[in-house]
Amino acid sequence: MNRLFHRVVIVGVGLIGGSLGLILKQQGLAETVIGVGRRVENLQLAVTLGAIDQYEADAKDAVNDADLVVLATPVDTYATHLRDWGGCLPSRAIVSDVGSVKGRLVEEAEQLLPKHVRFVGAHPIAGREKSGVAYATADLFTGARCLVTPTTRTDPEALESICRLWKSAGSDVCSLDPYDHDFVLGAVSHLPHVAAFALMQALTQLQSQLGHSTTLLGYSGGGLRDTTRIAASSPEMWRDICLANRDNLITMIETYMDHLKQFKSCVEQNDGIGLEKIMEQAKQARERLS
Amino acid sequence: MNRLFHRVVIVGVGLIGGSLGLILKQQGLAETVIGVGRRVENLQLAVTLGAIDQYEADAKDAVNDADLVVLATPVDTYATHLRDWGGCLPSRAIVSDVGSVKGRLVEEAEQLLPKHVRFVGAHPIAGREKSGVAYATADLFTGARCLVTPTTRTDPEALESICRLWKSAGSDVCSLDPYDHDFVLGAVSHLPHVAAFALMQALTQLQSQLGHSTTLLGYSGGGLRDTTRIAASSPEMWRDICLANRDNLITMIETYMDHLKQFKSCVEQNDGIGLEKIMEQAKQARERLS
Numbered sequence: 001m002n003r004l005f006h007r008v009v010i011v012g013v014g015l016i017g018g019s020l021g022l023i024l025k026q027q028g029l030a031e032t033v034i035g036v037g038r039r040v041e042n043l044q045l046a047v048t049l050g051a052i053d054q055y056e057a058d059a060k061d062a063v064n065d066a067d068l069v070v071l072a073t074p075v076d077t078y079a080t081h082l083r084d085w086g087g088c089l090p091s092r093a094i095v096s097d098v099g100s101v102k103g104r105l106v107e108e109a110e111q112l113l114p115k116h117v118r119f120v121g122a123h124p125i126a127g128r129e130k131s132g133v134a135y136a137t138a139d140l141f142t143g144a145r146c147l148v149t150p151t152t153r154t155d156p157e158a159l160e161s162i163c164r165l166w167k168s169a170g171s172d173v174c175s176l177d178p179y180d181h182d183f184v185l186g187a188v189s190h191l192p193h194v195a196a197f198a199l200m201q202a203l204t205q206l207q208s209q210l211g212h213s214t215t216l217l218g219y220s221g222g223g224l225r226d227t228t229r230i231a232a233s234s235p236e237m238w239r240d241i242c243l244a245n246r247d248n249l250i251t252m253i254e255t256y257m258d259h260l261k262q263f264k265s266c267v268e269q270n271d272g273i274g275l276e277k278i279m280e281q282a283k284q285a286r287e288r289l290s
Numbered sequence: 291m292n293r294l295f296h297r298v299v300i301v302g303v304g305l306i307g308g309s310l311g312l313i314l315k316q317q318g319l320a321e322t323v324i325g326v327g328r329r330v331e332n333l334q335l336a337v338t339l340g341a342i343d344q345y346e347a348d349a350k351d352a353v354n355d356a357d358l359v360v361l362a363t364p365v366d367t368y369a370t371h372l373r374d375w376g377g378c379l380p381s382r383a384i385v386s387d388v389g390s391v392k393g394r395l396v397e398e399a400e401q402l403l404p405k406h407v408r409f410v411g412a413h414p415i416a417g418r419e420k421s422g423v424a425y426a427t428a429d430l431f432t433g434a435r436c437l438v439t440p441t442t443r444t445d446p447e448a449l450e451s452i453c454r455l456w457k458s459a460g461s462d463v464c465s466l467d468p469y470d471h472d473f474v475l476g477a478v479s480h481l482p483h484v485a486a487f488a489l490m491q492a493l494t495q496l497q498s499q500l501g502h503s504t505t506l507l508g509y510s511g512g513g514l515r516d517t518t519r520i521a522a523s524s525p526e527m528w529r530d531i532c533l534a535n536r537d538n539l540i541t542m543i544e545t546y547m548d549h550l551k552q553f554k555s556c557v558e559q560n561d562g563i564g565l566e567k568i569m570e571q572a573k574q575a576r577e578r579l580s
Contacts, residue, residue: 125511145509180504187496188510192489192517198549199485200572205545206477214470217579219435220478221415224579226516227482231576235569239562246557253554255495257547259488264543267536272529279525282490286521289507289514 004164005030009062009069011081013037013046013055016098016126017072018136021051023169026138034062046133059085066090068161071097074240078105082112091116094158098124100185100237101244102149102178110153118158121149121178123185124171131234142170149178186248193238194253196231294454295320299352299359301371303327303336303345306388306416307362308426311341313459316428324352336423349375356380358451361387364530368395372402381406384448388414390475390527391534392439392468400443408448411439411468413475414461421524432460439468476538483528484543486521 008030010017017035024030035043035052036059043055056062063069063085071078078097089095095117099105106121113119124146146166150159166173176184203224207216217224242249259278266274298314300307303325314320325333325342326349333345346352353359353375361368368387379385385407389395396411403409414436436456440449456463466474497506507514532539549568556564 125509145511147509174509176504180500183496183500184504184506184509187493187500187506188514191492192514194550194553195485195489196517196576197569197572198546198553199482200575201549201552201568202481202542202546203477204571204575205549206473206542210470210473210477214466214474216474216477217575219415219437219474220579221435223520224478224482226519227486228576228579229516230513231569231572233569233573235566235573238569239566242557242565243560243562246560249557250554252492252496253550253557256488256492257550259491259495260484260543260547260550262491263484263488264540267532267539267543270533270536272533275529275532276525278491279487279521279523279528281494282487282521283523283525285490285494285507286486286518289510289518 002028002168003031004161004168005068007032007034007066009034009036009059009066010052011036011059011069011071012073013043013052013133014072015131015133015135015140016124017070018046018049018051018133019126019138019140020070020072020098020169021046022049022136022138023141025050025053027168029165029168030068034066036062042133049133049136051133051136060088063093064088064090066093068094068096071095071099074237075099075101075105075244076240079108079112082109086113086117089114089117092118094118094120094161096120096122096162098122100189100241101182103182103245105244106149106151106178110151118155120154120158120162122162122166123147123149123181124166124169131237139170141166144171146171146173147176147181148173149176149181151178182245182248186245186252190241190245190249191252191256193230193233194242194249195256196228200228200231292318292458293321294451294458295358297322297324297356299324299326299349299356300342301326301349301359301361302363303333303342303423304362305421305423305425305430306414307360308336308339308341308423309416309428309430310360310362310388310459311336312339312426312428313431315340315343317458319455319458320358324356326352332423339423339426341423341426350378353383354378354380356383358384358386361385361389364527365389365391365395365534366530369398369402372399376403376407379404379407382408384408384410384451386410386412386452388412390479390531392471393535395534396439396441396468400441408445410444410448410452412452412456413437413439413471414456414459421527429460431456434461436461436463437466437471438463439466439471441468472535472538476535476542480531480535480539481542481546483520483523484532484539485546486518487528490518490521
């Protein structure tokens with residue numbers, strides 16, 4: 001018997017929510033999986049794909065008998081959602097999420113939910129260049145990291161249930177303080193996305209300086225392709241992540257610009273020794289990554 | 291009969307020079323291939339691998355009977371080399387190169403070489419994270435772009451020979467003005483390298499702010515790995531490229547920083563619409579790339 005939950009509600013049945021639904025269904029981890037969302041066609045597709053059993057347009061009608069509700073909507077909608085249906089949750093229900101930002105959002109969720117409800121923040125780190133339930137797969141989280149972000153207020157039993165859920169999904173589950181999470185992800189994920197978005201914008205500007213006779217991107221190789229791959233990520237999702245992790249991101253972009261300035265200043269001063277030192281340090285750090 | 295050249299001298303038998311040697315030998319494009327370099331063990335290895343037939347420590351002893359000399363050394367050594375042995379070249383010999391920067395270097399090569407010698411700039415665009423003749427392969431340039439950069443002074447017959455050489459190597463040969471080459475490569479290759487080097491440096495600084503309890507890079511996913519892959523490139527080579535393409539690179543780093551500043555300013559002002567617009571433009575540009 002694999003069952004962890006009786007009735008699971010997934011609010012937002014996209015790539016991540018849909019993939020979680022497939023896992024819950026295929027492994028028999030939940031008796032019933034209910035989807036909640038704005039677009040009926042999307043929810044119908046999710047039923048057809050086997051990601052959910054049934055759906056409700058209004059979350060309040062779905063959550064009143066749930067033992068787990070998973071928020072899989074953009075992070076800037078959390079407060080609206082929790083205010084809307086938080087009061088309808090039964091005692092000891094677990095609310096969790098899959099958002100890429102934690103810190104303040106976890107704090108807010110704990111404040112907005114009634115005392116008898118147990119919140120556990122979670123962030124499964126999965127590739128997300130494609131979006132929508134149509135791309136959902138039961139192996140999306142296999143071998144991927146899932147960060148859970150308990151606080152002093154987190155119920156240990158609820159935390160354990162969420163960890164078991166993500167382990168069943170094949171994830172490597174780690175625990176991190178919610179604010180540390182945002183610093184870490186700001187550095188290893190959000191800043192690289194900003195770097196890639198801005199690089200594509202710079203290339204578009206340089207193309208306009210070059211005129212139409214030569215197409216810059218026609219001369220690119222694997223280096224540029226790799227460096228800018230994540231610039232094709234969802235603008236809506238990344239807008240929300242950047243604003244939700246605003247304070248970290250601002251100082252991190254500044255740190256990044258400082259290093260670009262240092263590099264530029266070495267080039268300006270023809271400082272080959274300085275340049276080589278920067279590149280050697282960068283190379284060594286990069287080699288620890290692979 | 292595939293033979294294009296009688297006696298080819300490769301000055302600098304590393305990854306690129308060595309791979310070119312393998313191609314010349316294996317396809318019978320040259321009767322004799324002679325390597326020139328500073329390290330005898332390296333040249334001996336090149337003979338063992340079949341990249342060259344024989345070697346000379348002093349280029350002057352090698353070039354006096356050559357019909358093609360290929361410079362495959364760092365770009366900042368060109369002038370020293372050409373001054374050293376340019377005067378020993380026989381009439382109508384072709385001198386070519388494989389450097390990542392052209393513009394001023396091509397101009398300089400044309401000025402330094404005697405009038406009876408024919409210079410043709412070439413830049414085979416091949417992956418170069420590994421360096422050294424030990425990694426040389428005859429298929430390194432297969433399917434890759436090779437840019438030739440003729441000027442008004444370039445001999446058409448010499449240009450044709452160099453184009454045939456690189457087509458034989460499996461490359462897709464294109465012609466570009468030497469200064470346009472440097473602008474184009476500055477944008478699609480040199481700037482992305484700077485972006486990746488500086489990003490790794492920023493992450494190292496952010497790690498030091500976080501302390502030892504949490505290892506940033508342990509939380510990274512495929513996004514960071516791709517974005518920074520080229521930061522593992524050779525510091526010596528990239529120092530030379532950055533300095534040789536100095537003027538373009540300085541204005542391009544400035545353009546990049548302008549876009550990072552715009553991004554940061556949207557985050558600071560909570561301007562979700564502005565952020566989404568930037569990301570949407572970046573995504574569309576990126577999608578034209580793949």
